[in-house]
Amino acid sequence: MAGVEARAPQAEDTELLGPGPxxxxxxxxxxxxxxxxxxxxxxxxxxxxxxxxxxxxxxxVAVALLTPLFVPASELxxxxxxxxxxxxxxxxxxxxxxxxxxxxxxxxLWGSRVSLLVGFLATVISVLIGSVVGIVAGHRGRWxxxxxxxxxxxFLVIPFLPLAIVLATILGPSLANIAFVIGITSWPGTARIVxxxxxxxxxxxxxxxxxxxxxxxxxxxxxxxxxxTVPLIFANTVLIVAVAILSETTLAFLGLGDPLRVSxxxxxxxxxSHGAASIGAWWYLVPPGLCILLVVxxxxxxxxxxxxxxxxxLRGR
Amino acid sequence: xxxAAARSFGLTxxxxxxxxxxxxxxxxxxxxxxxxxxxxxxxxxxxxxNLTRNRLVPAEQVEAVRESFGLGKPLPQQFAxxxxxxxxxxxxxxxxxxxxxxxxxxxxxxxxxxxxxxxxILSIIIGLYIGIRGAWGRGSVFDRMSLGASLAxxxxxxxxxxxxxxxxxxxxxxxxxxxxxxGGMSTPGTDMSSLAGVLDVAMHLFxxxxxxxxxxxxxxxxxxxxxxxxxxxxxxxxxxRAKGLRDALVLRRHAVPNALLPTTTLIFLNLGFVVSGAxxxxxxxxxxxxGLLSYEALSTPDYPLLxxxxxxxxxxxxxxxxxxxxxxxxLDPRVRTG
Numbered sequence: 001m002a003g004v005e006a007r008a009p010q011a012e013d014t015e016l017l018g019p020g021p022x023x024x025x026x027x028x029x030x031x032x033x034x035x036x037x038x039x040x041x042x043x044x045x046x047x048x049x050x051x052x053x054x055x056x057x058x059x060x061v062a063v064a065l066l067t068p069l070f071v072p073a074s075e076l077x078x079x080x081x082x083x084x085x086x087x088x089x090x091x092x093x094x095x096x097x098x099x100x101x102x103x104x105x106x107x108x109l110w111g112s113r114v115s116l117l118v119g120f121l122a123t124v125i126s127v128l129i130g131s132v133v134g135i136v137a138g139h140r141g142r143w144x145x146x147x148x149x150x151x152x153x154x155f156l157v158i159p160f161l162p163l164a165i166v167l168a169t170i171l172g173p174s175l176a177n178i179a180f181v182i183g184i185t186s187w188p189g190t191a192r193i194v195x196x197x198x199x200x201x202x203x204x205x206x207x208x209x210x211x212x213x214x215x216x217x218x219x220x221x222x223x224x225x226x227x228x229t230v231p232l233i234f235a236n237t238v239l240i241v242a243v244a245i246l247s248e249t250t251l252a253f254l255g256l257g258d259p260l261r262v263s264x265x266x267x268x269x270x271x272x273s274h275g276a277a278s279i280g281a282w283w284y285l286v287p288p289g290l291c292i293l294l295v296v297x298x299x300x301x302x303x304x305x306x307x308x309x310x311x312x313x314l315r316g317r
Numbered sequence: 318x319x320x321a322a323a324r325s326f327g328l329t330x331x332x333x334x335x336x337x338x339x340x341x342x343x344x345x346x347x348x349x350x351x352x353x354x355x356x357x358x359x360x361x362x363x364x365x366x367n368l369t370r371n372r373l374v375p376a377e378q379v380e381a382v383r384e385s386f387g388l389g390k391p392l393p394q395q396f397a398x399x400x401x402x403x404x405x406x407x408x409x410x411x412x413x414x415x416x417x418x419x420x421x422x423x424x425x426x427x428x429x430x431x432x433x434x435x436x437x438i439l440s441i442i443i444g445l446y447i448g449i450r451g452a453w454g455r456g457s458v459f460d461r462m463s464l465g466a467s468l469a470x471x472x473x474x475x476x477x478x479x480x481x482x483x484x485x486x487x488x489x490x491x492x493x494x495x496x497x498x499x500g501g502m503s504t505p506g507t508d509m510s511s512l513a514g515v516l517d518v519a520m521h522l523f524x525x526x527x528x529x530x531x532x533x534x535x536x537x538x539x540x541x542x543x544x545x546x547x548x549x550x551x552x553x554x555x556x557x558r559a560k561g562l563r564d565a566l567v568l569r570r571h572a573v574p575n576a577l578l579p580t581t582t583l584i585f586l587n588l589g590f591v592v593s594g595a596x597x598x599x600x601x602x603x604x605x606x607x608g609l610l611s612y613e614a615l616s617t618p619d620y621p622l623l624x625x626x627x628x629x630x631x632x633x634x635x636x637x638x639x640x641x642x643x644x645x646x647x648l649d650p651r652v653r654t655g
Binding site: 150153154157158159161162163165166167169170242246249250253254255256265268272277278279280282285286289292293296297300301 | 341344345348349356357468469471472473474476477480481483484488489499589590596597600601611612615616618623624626627630631634635638
């Protein structure tokens with residue numbers, strides 16, 4: 001593991017860093033981290049599920065980034081819509097039109113941006129809170145641990161969707177609020193996992209040694225505990241993005257999404273509340289739902305592959 | 318061999334554990350109350366203003382609302398009054414229905430328990446069957462198909478599945494007519510106590526129930542499959558087979574009972590979500606339960622109603638958690654004595 005202290009360069013380090021003056025400890029650590037990452041990547045590449053998931057994700061992220069270059073934002077403007085409302089797929093509108101005559105294809109492409117953005121933002125918030133709480137609780141122990149875990153358990157126990165609905169209703173609908181609400185309601189799982197790992201690392205003898213040498217909490221956490229926890233956090237993060245995107249969809253469907261921006265969830269909300277289901281306008285409902293399904297599935301596949309790589313106990317499942 | 322002393326020690330340890338769990342549950346509930354109080358009275362600013370947002374309301378009515386919230390009093394007094402009211406079942410008056418929140422909630426519990434309860438039972442039965450068959454024939458066509466289907470069901474928004482089923486079987490596709498009603502719980506004017514009335518409700522129940530069953534069963538199938546796979550590697554199964562037991566018996570008598578443990582806990586944990594589990598599905602099918610009520614409350618927004626529904630949902634999950642814990646310590650002796 002990268003956090004292991006070793007002042008003397010080992011054989012494979014010199015091999016990697018080349019001959020010359022003795023490298024600094026930092027350079028050694030960096031080289032070892034690079035090597036560990038390369039090993040993990042080689043292992044990941046052998047996992048077909050993970051690679052398929054990754055390919056789907058790369059595709060979706062590319063589409064989200066490139067959409068503004070190919071589809072002008074004016075296509076989303078209701079006042080400039082030229083199509084007949086609710087017309088089925090045609091040569092001009094490959095995926096038909098929505099209730100105000102806009103192209104469903106353009107909406108779906110633009111929707112990917114907000115759905116992915118909210119998913120990533122919420123995940124960053126969630127993982128930050130979860131990691132900080134988990135590491136502090138696991139490392140400090142005693143009453144800090146008890147109090148933090150009490151709060152974590154409370155968030156674990158409270159039903160997620162009602163809590164998110166209550167918060168979103170009170171804060172009001174906006175992109176930042178939705179991301180915040182999802183982030184603040186989805187961190188306890190991460191906190192639990194990180195705490196368990198932080199506890200395990202804190203109990204290792206070299207931590208005692210570092211402490212005896214005068215290392216403070218900050219040094220111990222950033223140099224030893226965090227590097228040993230990051231792989232776990234990473235695998236967990238990928239799974240949280242999937243949950244966050246699904247949550248955004250659900251909240252947006254309930255009308256709590258940003259009213260000024262198009263996301264896959266808000267498309268489903270608009271489609272359903274304008275009666276797309278009762279007139280059988282499947283072309284309006286299928287594309288956003290299918291995109292959500294694919295992206296969430298892809299994140300789940302990547303997350304499981306990562307867990308298999310980083311947690312050897314799961315190998316061969 | 319356990320001596321009498323060890324046994325009595327085990328008992329007290331178990332009691333202490335249960336006591337701790339109960340205390341934790343009470344604390345969680347208290348936390349919900351505090352959370353509810355602050356969230357709904359402090360965060361959104363003036364509740365009286367919120368009530369009148371976007372509406373023309375006479376000044377004396379705003380004053381009446383402010384009075385009913387006790388907004389003139391200091392915060393600790395407001396909180397004491399709030400706790401007293403809540404504990405005595407007074408959840409306030411719904412803005413939308415102009416009736417006590419507790420009454421509005423009470424009439425909606427039945428339909429939700431019927432819908433979610435039935436879906437839960439069906440999804441447990443089907444999910445466990447799929448999980449067991451999948452793990453036993455690991456890598457078979459059935460296993461791979463069911464695993465893929467479970468992951469896909471897990472990845473799709475359940476309300477989207479509901480809408481698609483609604484189009485396919487409720488509205489009808491192309492020349493095919495819709496087979497089932499598209500919303501509500503019964504056709505207006507049907508006598509609910511007659512056989513025709515029961516059949517009518519069953520027809521209305523079919524699509525939302527199918528959607529929820531599909532949405533839930535993926536989780537049960539995945540958990541059952543993975544815990545059975547864990548058991549299949551254990552030595553005692555080799556012993557059982559070496560004794561000459563048939564495969565079916567090894568599975569039924571030895572592997573499945575042990576693998577059921579994590580699934581049972583999951584089932585009990587999920588029971589807490591029976592009242593809150595169908596917010597989007599009830600919205601899609603206009604099923605008149607607590608889920609649709611939450612949707613109405615958030616789109617008004619009707620704060621007292623939302624607050625009451627949230628309190629009920631949280632309490633249900635907290636109670637189910639305690640039950641799951643107690644059941645787990647009863648089922649698993651390692652937890653009981655450990």
